[in-house]
Amino acid sequence: MGTLVLSxxxxxxxxxxxxxxVSFTVPPGATFGLLGPNGAGKxxxxxxxxxxxxxxxxxxxWDGEQVDLRVRRRFGYLPEERGLYGKLKVREQIAYFGRxxxxxxxxxxxxxxxxxxxxxxxxxxxxxxxxLSKGNQQKVQVACAALHRPxxxxxxxxFSGLDPxxxxxxxxxxxxxxxxxxxxxxxxxxxxxxxxxxxxxCVIANGEVxxxxxxxxxxSAWPTRIVQVEPAADPLRGVLDALPGARRIPEPDRPLLAxxxxxxxxxxxxxxxxxxxGDVTRFERVEPxxxxxxxxxxxxxx
Amino acid sequence: xxxxxxxxxxxxxRRIRSRAFIAGSVIGxxxxxxxxxxxxxLGGALSSSTKNIVLAGDPKLVATAKxxxxxxxxxxxxxxxxxxxxxxxYLDAHGKASAVAVLTRRADGLHVVAYARDPSVFxxxxxxxxxxxxxxxxxxxxxxxxxxxLDVPVDVRDVSGxxxxxxAADAAKGIAYLFVMLLYLxxxxxxxxxxxxxxxxxxxxxxxxxxxxxxxxxxxxxxILASAATGFIQLGVWIVxxxxxxxxxxxxxxxxxxxxxxxxxxxxxxxxxxxxxxxxLAFLAFFAVxxxxxxxxxxxxxxxxxxxxxxxxxxxxxxxPVVAGIIxxxxxxxxxxxxxxxxxxxxxxISPFVMFTRIAVTDVPAWQIALSLGLDVAAAVLLAWLAGKxxxxxxxxxxxPPSLRQVIATLRA
Numbered sequence: 001m002g003t004l005v006l007s008x009x010x011x012x013x014x015x016x017x018x019x020x021x022v023s024f025t026v027p028p029g030a031t032f033g034l035l036g037p038n039g040a041g042k043x044x045x046x047x048x049x050x051x052x053x054x055x056x057x058x059x060x061x062w063d064g065e066q067v068d069l070r071v072r073r074r075f076g077y078l079p080e081e082r083g084l085y086g087k088l089k090v091r092e093q094i095a096y097f098g099r100x101x102x103x104x105x106x107x108x109x110x111x112x113x114x115x116x117x118x119x120x121x122x123x124x125x126x127x128x129x130x131x132l133s134k135g136n137q138q139k140v141q142v143a144c145a146a147l148h149r150p151x152x153x154x155x156x157x158x159f160s161g162l163d164p165x166x167x168x169x170x171x172x173x174x175x176x177x178x179x180x181x182x183x184x185x186x187x188x189x190x191x192x193x194x195x196x197x198x199x200x201x202c203v204i205a206n207g208e209v210x211x212x213x214x215x216x217x218x219x220s221a222w223p224t225r226i227v228q229v230e231p232a233a234d235p236l237r238g239v240l241d242a243l244p245g246a247r248r249i250p251e252p253d254r255p256l257l258a259x260x261x262x263x264x265x266x267x268x269x270x271x272x273x274x275x276x277x278g279d280v281t282r283f284e285r286v287e288p289x290x291x292x293x294x295x296x297x298x299x300x301x302x
Numbered sequence: 303x304x305x306x307x308x309x310x311x312x313x314x315x316r317r318i319r320s321r322a323f324i325a326g327s328v329i330g331x332x333x334x335x336x337x338x339x340x341x342x343x344l345g346g347a348l349s350s351s352t353k354n355i356v357l358a359g360d361p362k363l364v365a366t367a368k369x370x371x372x373x374x375x376x377x378x379x380x381x382x383x384x385x386x387x388x389x390x391x392y393l394d395a396h397g398k399a400s401a402v403a404v405l406t407r408r409a410d411g412l413h414v415v416a417y418a419r420d421p422s423v424f425x426x427x428x429x430x431x432x433x434x435x436x437x438x439x440x441x442x443x444x445x446x447x448x449x450x451x452l453d454v455p456v457d458v459r460d461v462s463g464x465x466x467x468x469x470a471a472d473a474a475k476g477i478a479y480l481f482v483m484l485l486y487l488x489x490x491x492x493x494x495x496x497x498x499x500x501x502x503x504x505x506x507x508x509x510x511x512x513x514x515x516x517x518x519x520x521x522x523x524x525x526i527l528a529s530a531a532t533g534f535i536q537l538g539v540w541i542v543x544x545x546x547x548x549x550x551x552x553x554x555x556x557x558x559x560x561x562x563x564x565x566x567x568x569x570x571x572x573x574x575x576x577x578x579x580x581x582x583l584a585f586l587a588f589f590a591v592x593x594x595x596x597x598x599x600x601x602x603x604x605x606x607x608x609x610x611x612x613x614x615x616x617x618x619x620x621x622x623p624v625v626a627g628i629i630x631x632x633x634x635x636x637x638x639x640x641x642x643x644x645x646x647x648x649x650x651x652i653s654p655f656v657m658f659t660r661i662a663v664t665d666v667p668a669w670q671i672a673l674s675l676g677l678d679v680a681a682a683v684l685l686a687w688l689a690g691k692x693x694x695x696x697x698x699x700x701x702x703p704p705s706l707r708q709v710i711a712t713l714r715a
Contacts, residue, residue: 083510085508100309100512
């Protein structure tokens with residue numbers, strides 16, 4: 001258990017600045033979602049955390065100390081591009097990565113067996129990895145990354161290529177690691193999974209942090225809210241149009257009025273004015289979803 | 303257990319269990335047995351079939367020549383003259399001879415025209431065997447007397463005290479060459495194995511996982527050590543097989559005729575392995591430094607490719623110094639103290655081959671051995687440092703292969 005702190009981290013490849021300035025903190029045991037479009041710098045940031053790449057500027061600290069090899073052995077990594085020794089048998093492969101992270105015999109094999117059972121791949125223990133399906137290979141990779149009960153597990157797009165059933169198995173495994181106290185950093189394009197799993201988020205684009213914090217913090221910093229009003233009657237539309245800063249959101253498929261209004265607008269006062277103007281059958285103030293926040297952050301960056 | 307030990311153990315077991323290693327060891331051992339046995343088995347048969355000849359010409363000349371040629375040839379027939387140049391069918395009909403030698407006496411002495419299946423093999427032996435006859439014809443001294451005086455006893459003695467006799471010196475050359483070939487084979491096979499391993503880890507993206515856990519230099523070192531260990535085992539197997547094969551051949555042919563025994567002489571070098579512990583140590587030391595130098599180079603080269611199919615293109619240039627080493631080692635056997643050979647025995651990458659041959663056939667000053675080893679170790683460290691940098695960057699470099707300029711820029715970084 002430890003705290004990961006990235007401060008002003010930057011990394012370029014020749015003339016291309018992959019990461020310009022990224023700072024965030026991952027508290028002990030937290031599950032941290034790293035969001036961003038392709039090419040935003042997520043993978044480069046993850047590689048710098050893991051010491052695969054050395055930052056040009058800034059620092060990566062674990063419990064206040066530079067991340068060295070000794071610390072890195074307590075980390076786990078599930079890269080986006082999966083990598084396994086094709087000819088090595090599943091059980092041996094998982095145990096090997098365990099030994100690389102300091103899990104010595106006989107515990108390497110014992111834990112390998114436990115993870116294979118947990119992930120439902122124990123029947124493939126003696127099969128070469130190359131003979132497994134892509135989904136099962138990903139399970140092997142998860143076991144390789146998690147066998148040593150890492151202090152920090154970095155997962156780059158862990159759900160990509162998984163069918164819903166296997167995605168659920170992976171989620172269960174990650175929840176188990178959360179129980180062990182493992183800090184998780186994961187990137188994903190599937191917001192619903194991220195939103196469900198993560199305590200904290202960081203949106204990066206063009207190598208810079210665009211938004212960060214808990215979902216509540218991100219929402220509180222969101223400058224607008226959505227209100228939905230039914231029916232879509234002209235008197236009600238008039239009240240909403242008159243509200244300073246309000247912007248109508250077209251909802252062609254639904255018989256309602258949807259408006260983006262300033263976050264600090266008085267909802268109770270607005271409701272009273274709407275009721276005074278006509279029959280209101282529905283009034284809802286919608287909190288922004290993680291996807292809304294993400295898309296706005298990315299749009300701001302574009 | 304350190305990560306170095308974990309990777310070493312895994313690499314060692316993976317390599318030693320691999321079909322490539324098992325097949326390479328078995329094929330190598332079989333080749334050594336063949337090298338030892340084939341010359342002995344085929345030597346007699348080949349020599350007997352290629353040395354059947356027919357003599358044609360004046361019966362008196364032919365009779366004298368027959369006596370002189372008997373030491374090297376089997377005379378299957380003698381004829382007074384040839385009606386026309388002989389055909390292969392004519393040779394087959396006369397004891398499956400390989401040549402017909404037509405002897406004539408001219409004003410300037412004896413003249414021989416040989417019609418041979420293989421024209422390249424007779425000239426020297428004919429000339430040597432018939433030389434007394436030529437002198438006898440010119441001087442009127444009886445041919446027996448000329449022959450007797452032409453045979454000068456030469457007793458070559460070794461001033462270094464290393465070799466008991468000429469055959470021991472010849473055997474030392476044979477053994478040195480054998481060891482150099484083993485070094486060559488071992489470096490090629492095992493350095494290729496390192497290359498394949500690095501390429502597999504890169505192309506299957508395992509490298510990223512490994513580099514996240516351990517230092518690339520340590521990963522590289524573990525790979526090279528594991529491959530060197532399997533290389534040593536392979537060499538040990540080959541040497542033991544070679545010794546037993548040589549001894550078996552020596553025993554098999556000890557009862558045979560002189561000509562067969564001479565054919566078996568090369569094989570008997572295996573059995574008469576009079577290699578000193580110093581030479582063994584030298585071989586192991588130069589094997590180790592040579593292996594380290596080539597290992598890091600092959601690993602660095604492999605880290606730059608993106609597809610295993612491209613391995614050949616980066617491996618090709620690295621074979622050049624190995625082949626140069628083999629060629630220079632042959633020169634080293636003949637001229638071990640030539641200044642050029644001495645210089646070559648100091649140049650890293652080729653010195654493991656050249657210096658070892660010098661050590662095997664002559665007394666190399668200790669300072670030269672120490673300097674050569676020192677330069678090799680320094681070169682291995684330097685190459686490991688440079689290759690480590692290329693390896694670290696190359697492992698994570700995907701897409702278009704880097705240009706030479708990029709590689710140099712990487713080394714400067």
